Amino acid sequence: MAFLKLADVSKSFGALTVADKVSLEVPKGEALGIVGPNGAGKSTLFNLITGNLRPDEGKITFKDQDITKVPANRRIHAGIGRSFQVPQPFGSLTVFENLLAAASFGRNASEQDVAQDCLEILETTELMAVVNTPAAGLPLLNRKRLEMARALATQPDLLLLDEIAGGLTDGECVALTDTIRSVNAQGVTIIWIEHVLHALTAVVQRLAVLDFGKVIAQGNPTEVMGSDAVREIYLGADS
């Protein structure tokens, strides 16, 4: 049985189909990359997995449990953590308090019990220098780091990263990639949506391509990127 399994999941907003019978299986411990053009339904797929959106049809199972109708705040307790494409920090809380809120509620523990762990996550995500700074004033790189740190603070078994590397310089990107790789090495299953392909392929073992709400190719990253279907989307071959 797969760790995470989507079976024929569909979602439409009026006439616009954003997920069209998506079927996807992710084994435990894997790092899966998801690519696709803008509007292909990548973020929608995440929202369906996290419960921010409900599918019209289909079934989502996680750790052999049907979670299709479980609300978002309970899925996190099942072990699904996420970062948002546009960083969504708790602006009036400090960086540390952002993590404290995520860790204490995400793990259902007291603030004292998670405080030390929060500091360690801030250390690995290089946020120690701004630990007492209100999150509203952070620049982009630190906001991205905070998205990642806050997701990690909930101690997920499955971590969903939505364009965490977008807008960063190459140097910043390498540091972030290293962190993601080490999180994966610790046994956390990762699904990562990214446009920055070299960052993505440096980490993931498998790649899935989404277009018009459909999975059109999946498999080994090099083979998938070289396939005709993908070349057609990205390069407009044969047109």
Add this chain to the structure above:
Amino acid sequence: MTHNARIEIATRSSRVFLVFAFAAIIAAVFLPAFVSRGIIKDMFAILTLLALAQCWNLLAGYGGLVSVGQQAFVGLGAYTLFAVVGLYGFDPLLSILMGGVVALLFAIPFAFFLFRLDGAYFAIGSWVLAEVARLSVAQWKAVGGGTGTSLPRDTVRSMPGTDWVRALFDVSGSAARDIILYWIALILAVALMTAIYVLMRRRIGLGLTAVKDNAEAARSVGINASAIKWMTYLISAFGAGMVGALIFLQTARISPGAAFSVTDWTAFVIFVVVIGGIGTLEGPILGVIVFFVLQNFLADFGSWYLVALGAAGIVVMIFAPQGLWGLLRDRLGLTLFPLRRRVIFTSERTDL
């Protein structure tokens, strides 16, 4: 890898303030021995407005739920008191608590409707529900319908403790009653502020702030956003209901227009919180003081009084969006009710 760090909430100014606050509360308890009846009545008005302001601040300042319908709970609490005291002869002091409970019970269906709305729609919706409550109560003939009613003189006179206070301070019966009501207002204001502060210092306070900042992100870290909003709404309704019952126990006369007044129980309350500093416990205290000074100063100017209050509100919003307390806090670096979980490194970090 462990860090030589500790987490601290209290500050030096807050520790000093705690001692000062205890002293002030004790002084307030003995105040009736030293000041005139007029001042006791003023203090009653100040404390009840402060309590209402703290309830609204919990809702709008900490919870981001901007309501303009808190007068619904003031009115419902007040009418509950008049019903159980006037019609069934209940103990007036116990009836204050019942006012809060009834307001809380009504808040449940209110919340059910209101939490389908957001932002400005929530605000207007809360006002509409308050009007519905006012118009419904105006149909209730047993408590005087649209014209209202008075509490029976006997029940007002026979308030528990009156004789004891009369003897203690050597005052008339009505002055003794004012002193008792002042003490209740003091207890209510201090208890509400303590409860709100304790709530905000706990994990749930962190959750409430997260929900206010970003409800979707809050859900994605496992915070039950709707449960936290419900709790905030119900607490503030319970508080407003008790304060409403107390205020109208003092006036001993009620009408739907007075009990459900949007000006008295919401507009003034918002003014107090906003000029004092929204989202802080210190702000409403400062705001209430400023409000009463302005009110006494402007009392001779008729309806210009409201215009001047409005103008003062606008000036503060433009030049000090964090309120007067925000201005003072930034200048002096003071915090009386600290909530920040600050990380303090206790020694040089050697792991870097």
